[in-house]
Amino acid sequence: MSNIAIKVENLSKAYQLGEIGTGTISRDLERWYARIRGKEDPFLLIGETNDRTAKSSSDIVWSLKDINFEIEQGDAIGIIGRNGAGKSTLLKVLSRVTSPTSGRIKGKGRIASLLEVGTGFHPELTGRENIYLNGAILGMRKKEITRKFDEIVDFAGVERYIDTPVKRYSSGMYVRLAFAVAAHLESEILIVDEVLAVGDAEFQKKCLGKMGDVSKGEGRTVLFVSHNMGSIMDLCRDSILLHHGSVEATGKSGEVINKYITGNALKSKIWDREDTSNEIASFRKIYISNGESIINNLEVSQENYLNILVDIQDIHQLKTLAFEIKSFNDYSLFCSHDYDIGKITYKQGLNHFRIKLPENLRPGSYYINIGSNGAGFSTVEYFKNVIDFEVINSNEVIDNRPGIMMFPLKWIS
Incomplete structure (x- = not known):
């Protein structure tokens, strides 16, 4: 039996800039006719990569272009890249929030996503009601959600406000409860965008610890987008580097992060x-x-x-x-x-x-x-x-020791 949790094949996502539609009825009909025959959209052939710093000559941009990778069950994978590289779009496609323009995704198990503050919450419902709503969306029975309920509320630290409509929550309370729900309900795959930046330092540390437990202890798959390279290193053994919507590098997090940083750093002395x-x-x-x-x-x-x-x-x-x-x-x-x-x-x-x-x-x-x-x-x-x-x-004698810096110290007997 395969241990592949997520397999992405030739995944692409295109967006049209400006107004909806191509500008002419004949072009719209041409695109529609191509789709019903299962052909590639002819209008997308002129699209460009999503480089926000360059002047565009096309109304179509590829937020993702020909993405391919596999993630094994139980892995914690970091997704890194500059703003506009396609990280959040990739997570939205994997979470089925939006559909790909081309390519396909094979996934094994239920997916819990935390893509932005308030994901999956109804503002008029209370915290209690939203917990049960999220569990139901994941296909869990009421009995299963009830079993996890106290643990979720305790982790989020919002017991006093659990019967208050979430529209009255602060952004910090919102994300605390949203993360607690996503991490504790029984999904096989947890997808987290960098919404944790809303929380305070103590809660961010708590979240990273929970994601580590989810991956290493419970064998669930974690996809984590962050601009904090320290968090990626702590949590994720492997990472994926995106650049202008394409995969630039995959592999051990240290090597991928090094490529990302040195690729974006100033090269002048x-x-x-x-x-x-x-x-x-x-x-x-x-x-x-x-x-x-x-x-x-x-x-x-x-x-x-x-x-x-x-x-x-x-x-x-x-x-x-x-x-x-x-x-x-x-x-x-x-x-x-x-x-x-x-x-x-x-x-x-x-x-x-x-x-x-x-x-x-x-x-x-x-x-x-x-x-x-x-x-x-x-x-x-x-x-x-x-x-x-x-x-x-460096000093070869102590070069192979752990630690961020090397301190040769004098021992006195």
Whole structure:
């Protein structure tokens, strides 16, 4: 017996921009006649990929194009990609919210979906009534839902409001109950879009733990869309990378995330900014050097420096400069402020600061965020992923140890 939970074959989804219809009755009839004969829609042949940054010459865009993959029962799969890559469209097609334009999906078992806040809820019904409604939609009997009811309410933490119409719930309460229903009712496949961002940090952690239990402990299949690469790494062994509606990569989450991050990261060694107009301070240039030249491939056997050039207009209003280093899977390794070891002195005009980078970074890809604060830690400027760099070698003695960073420590007996 096959253990394939979901099989997607040549799946495509096209959308027409602007008004419904092609503009002429004869063209609409041509499309209709092609459909009843089981032929491909001739109007879709002129469609384009869904690149929102490019000017279009067609009213038809392919949100998904020739998608193929298989997911085994019990797997937790991450789906990643930039905004507009087709992630949410794919989940909607898999959830049967919308039908594909071409291709087919083979699924084994009932699907519970959480695609956006309030998915599957009727606003006029109470929380209690919506739980039973969702269970009925999944094909569960009332007795089965009742058995899970207390567990759902306890997980969601909305016992006080369970007999209140959900239209009066806050967005956080809505998503707490919606996730609890989707995760606890007995579906074989759980599909979750990044609605968990609505919840607080504690609840997001609770949800990730539950999804891990659902996948590893209960053997149910989980599809999870998120822009938080750390969550994808924690939950999903394998991932799928979408780009302009097509599958760009599949495989181990670490490798797929690395491809996604490095494919979207800035490739220039220097972040150089000319259009500055901040009245307090403006970052002008960021780069890494090894004392001799500007680099973005770092060898830990030599000294490497982060160089920050900032044009300071008001030395009294600027209170601190800072940078953060993040790993390729979106973990924050550390943040450094200019007052960490003795406060530096600002001068009016262009300032050039050099910071020696630590030698305990593991081989891999890293990114730098920069920021500046005024009085009361109010943000003056903040920029994400200004430059990326690669650590290409490390201390071989401790290179194979676990951990985000490497710390050789002295043992004293």
